[in-house]
Amino acid sequence: MIEILKSNLKTEIETKLQNHYSEKINLVVETPKNSELGDISIPVFSIVKVVRRPLLEVVEIVREMIESSKYKDNFSEIKKISGFINIKLNRIKVSQAVINEFSSNQNYGNSNIGIGKTVVIDYSSPNIAKPFSVGHLRSTVIGHAIGNILEKLSYKVVRINHLGDFGTQFGKIIYAYLNFGDKEKVKKNPIDELVKLYVKFHKIAKDKPEIEEKAREIFKELEQKNPKYVELWEYFREVSLKEYMKVYKLLNVEFDHYDGEAFYNDKMASVVKELREKSLLKKDQGAMIVDLGEEYPPALIQKRDGSTLYITRDLAALFYRKRTYDFDEVLYVVGNEQKLHFDQLKAVVRKMGYDYYQDIHHINFGLVLQNGKKMSTREGKVVKLIDVLNEASKLSLKYINEKNPSLENKEEIAKKVGVSAIIFNDLKNYRANDIEFNLKDMVNFVGQTGPYLQYTSVRISSILKENQIDKDSIDYNYYTNDYSYELIKTIDEYRDILLKAKSEYSPSVLAKYLLTLASYFNSFYSQEKVMVEDLIERNSKLYLISIVRYILDDGMKLLGMKVIKKM
RNA sequence: GCGCUCAUAGCUCAAUUGGAUAGAGCGUUUGACUACGGAUCAAAAGGUUUCGGGUUCGACUCCUGAUGAGCGCGCCA
Incomplete structure (x- = not known):
């Protein structure tokens, strides 16, 4: 308003x-x-x-x-x-307008700016046969939250998990699996075993470099659809995906498509052909490149041996997505370190004469650090996200046992609190910055955290639980004191916040706003008694805090967090 | 060597995109439950915005130089 x-x-x-x-x-x-x-x-x-x-x-x-x-x-x-x-x-006029707008809208905060527009979001994208690390967490939760926010603004969203399910490493894994793999072990614990095989391959290759050549051959045959290798590839893909699904389920993340890199295998020849027809391809040191002049280093389209590269696959994927979904924007939720790649991608598309290069957005994000360094286990291995999520759940259970030991369904709630804490920690700061990963700070429940938001919502719920609200007996005079008026003004901002989060493609805008709202509510709550004798006053206050809870819950859901009624 | 980020309170981050006295949380110190949930609230202390120069009525923000950190730069993805 x-x-x-x-x-x-x-x-x-x-x-x-x-x-x-x-x-x-x-x-x-x-x-x-x-x-x-x-x-x-x-x-x-x-x-x-x-x-x-x-x-x-x-x-x-x-x-x-x-x-x-x-x-x-x-x-x-x-x-x-x-x-x-x-x-x-005039505080009464403002309150009236804000409250009326809330009351007359079933989906407060929404907007129709996205009607008729489609946005493709490419996010998460773990690599098959490798563990789902905390590194993938960022892409997953950022992409998911942006998708939710866009839907709230009436965009049609196509969510794509661009799985890393192709490349020479599959030749290596297949070679290792066939020559020194234990089928039973892999069956029991697929990803860990496949990683071990991959590591073992490299160890052996140090003394016997000829197996590298074997692996390349296997990959080439895989590309040419040798049924034996295709079957193994499908098997690895399936068991990996099964593991990832556990994580997605915990995070409540879903995708419309799981078209990974392999999906575009047969769609690359036409890209190369088109580039050649447009006279953009140039032979350089045996490889085929697109020269991007002074602006960027050349884009490598084809290796000396004729096989294609990353950018070729991304071009094929882009054209496929344009044809299939006719997007208005395409978002790639990928780390900072790939900035140059996406700049090159855009530049190539522009050179090919497609205006929609402008609709390609690299939604970059920073690293997950621990004590200022890239996060890893003591042995220098990647940290598995599932372990972190479990640890966070355990820690929140510990806190619940301290604070509210008689709570029912403690384990389930602890899980919701722990997972949400991690999601919120990831989203609360501007995405391009590196984030510091400190489990204690995240689940400590004190300060600018996910549990703080959940706690605020739970507090409101426990008041509202026993009370009916009569929307027609509200006196706006009760909204004119400073504490209430701050809430009114903040409620009023919700839609603009979502629009800003969209234009910056940064869920942190929403996350920070929710913290502000929660903080204003808690100040209000410590100053203003809600359950007063006067029915009109009580009713007016109940309605106000119910709106606060609506926004907190709605916002948390958009961020991908869990909403709970007790904790 | 070239290019791209970043540098704000002890720590983690904001700052309406060039506006007023640079704000929050954590940590520290202090105060508030016979109260609708104290996982909360209130208050204090904490700053030459890395350093120099410039543009402007006005600069954390823009330009420029320096220092420091991270990342990227042809046959990985």
Whole structure:
């Protein structure tokens, strides 16, 4: 509501200024950083610059324009402070508008900006026959949350898990499996065993480099669909996927497609052909490249031996997705270190003459660090996500036993709290930054954490549980005190926050907002008794906190967290 | 060597994208339960925004140089 008022006011005053000074001025209308100053703030420096009149004179003119605004009924105070004009709004009017909007919308916070638009999101994408590491966690939860936010804004979302299920390493694993693998062991514990075989392969290859050649041959035959190898490949893929599904189930993550790299195997020849027809291919040191001039290093399309590379596969996938889903945007949730790759990809697409290179977005993210270094076990191995999730659940169970030992379904709730804590920790900071992974801080339940949000929602639930709310007997006067009004204004921001999270492709915008909302609620709660005698007052407060809970729960769900009623 | 990120309180991070007194959480110190959930709240201490120069009425934000950290740069993905 306030955002709309701001933009209406902006338009109105800009027109008035244009009439007055016959100059076009871009007026800044913002929210003061300190809410004691007011609800809307207009710095007039930019006007002064254009019209070259004394500051105080301009301030006075603008103040008069605001005073005579057609929206003036909404204002309760207009104040000049140095170069700023600060407006306080009529709190009753604001509350009324915000509450009404909430009441009349079944899906508060939504928007129709995405109607008719399709966004393809490529995320998670673990590598077959390798453990699902904490490294994949980031891509998974960021992609999932962005997808949810987009759906809330009415976009059609196509979720693709671009599995790493192809490449020379499969030749190695198949070779190792056939020559020194134990079928029973692999069956029992597929990924761990396959990793061991892969490691063993490299150990042996040190003394017997000729097996590298064997592995390459096997891979080549796999590409040519040698049924024996295809069967093994399918087997590895299946057992790996089965393991990943356990993680996805815990995280509540789903995909529309699991088309991995192999899926595009037969779609690459046409890419090479098209590049050749458009005279973009150039032979260089035996390989085929697309020259990207000064801007970027050349893109390597084809190896000396004729086989294709990463970028070729990504081109094939891109064209397939464009044909199949006719996307308006395609998002690749992939780490920072691949920035150059996506820059090259875009550049090649542009050179091929497709405008939609502009719709390709690399949703980059930083590393997961522990004590400032890339996270790994003591032996230097990758940390398995499932272990981390279990550990977090165990720790939250410990806390529940301390804080609320009589709680029912403790294990189940501990799991929801622990997993959500990890998800929230991943999403609360801007994605391109590295994140520090400290289990204790995440599940410590104190401060800016997932459990803090869940706890706040649970507190509200326990009040609401026993009470009916009558939406028709609300007195907006109860929303005018500072604590309530902060809540009203924050509730009002929800949609804009989601839109901002979308435009930045950063769930952290939402995560940070939820922390603010929860914090305002807890302040409110410590100052304002809800269960008062007066029925109208009680009802008004109950309704307010029920809205807070709605947003907390809705927001947590969008982030991929679990909503609980008790903890 | 070239390119891309980043540097804010002891620690983890914000800062309306160039606006007012740079804000939160953790940690530290202190206070608040015969209260609707204290996993909470309130308060204090903590800053030359890495360093220099520039642009601007105004710079954490833009330009430039330095220092430090990370990442990438033709036959992996």
